[in-house]
Amino acid sequence: QSALTQPASVSGSPGQSITLSCTGTSSDVGGYNYVSWYQIYPGKVPKLIIYDVNKWPSGISNRFSGSKSDNTASLTISGLQAEDEADYYCCSYAGLSTWVFGGGTKVTVL
Amino acid sequence: QVQLVESGGGVVQPGGSLRLSCTASESTFSSYGMHWVRQAPGKGLEWVAFIHYDGSKKNYADSVKGRFTISRDNSDYTLFLQMNSLRTEDTAVYYCATSGDFWREYDFDIWGQGTMVTISS
Numbered sequence: 063q064s065a066l067t068q069p070a071s072v073s074g075s076p077g078q079s080i081t082l083s084c085t086g087t088s089s090d091v092g093g094y095n096y097v098s099w100y101q102i103y104p105g106k107v108p109k110l111i112i113y114d115v116n117k118w119p120s121g122i123s124n125r126f127s128g129s130k131s132d133n134t135a136s137l138t139i140s141g142l143q144a145e146d147e148a149d150y151y152c153c154s155y156a157g158l159s160t161w162v163f164g165g166g167t168k169v170t171v172l
Numbered sequence: 173q174v175q176l177v178e179s180g181g182g183v184v185q186p187g188g189s190l191r192l193s194c195t196a197s198e199s200t201f202s203s204y205g206m207h208w209v210r211q212a213p214g215k216g217l218e219w220v221a222f223i224h225y226d227g228s229k230k231n232y233a234d235s236v237k238g239r240f241t242i243s244r245d246n247s248d249y250t251l252f253l254q255m256n257s258l259r260t261e262d263t264a265v266y267y268c269a270t271s272g273d274f275w276r277e278y279d280f281d282i283w284g285q286g287t288m289v290t291i292s293s
């Protein structure tokens with residue numbers, strides 16, 4: 063159960079698009095289409111923004127989009143806004159009723 | 173949608189025990205798989221444990237296996253986490269979470285507000 067690998071930080075200017083990566087193995091990210099992404103503001107509860115690789119929960123902006131290729135999942139934030147400055151975590155099902163999170167990426171809006 | 177409220181956190185000495193509870197607001201609780209997820213101070217999220225909607229399947233992160241036990245009482249809409257042999261590295265905010273959807277077991281769409289567990293002598 064090794065943590066998924068995420069870059070520590072990603073930054074971008076308002077209006078730009080940024081992509082966050084989440085790298086695992088064939089036992090987790092590569093083995094299942096059950097990758098989810100969470101947005102966390104400091105001191106707040108995590109919020110689901112993408113599930114099953116590329117699906118949106120109700121009420122989530124389509125500026126957030128997800129994809130996966132082999133053992134790497136990606137979250138793209140389009141039209142970056144100041145309110146997108148937060149921490150983002152990926153999570154993957156890893157089989158046998160276990161899950162694994164990534165280490166998190168801090169997004170900074172310049 | 174269902175709301176979740178955790179309780180039972182506190183300060184415990186290393187080697188001690190603690191039992192966390194997570195109470196749901198409605199009977200749909202009994203249809204959902206449930207998880208415990210934790211976040212240590214200044215650290216990332218860590219999945220801790222899962223229990224199937226009917227309790228028939230359970231599993232744990234390697235870091236807690238053999239020390240923590242997840243259980244549920246569907247008649248009382250309550251999820252539990254019994255934590256034994258606690259270590260300083262178990263210090264974290266503990267969240268209960270669920271997809272809130274019987275047909276989705278693989279994500280966490282509904283979270284409680286969290287309960288703080290501090291392991292310190």
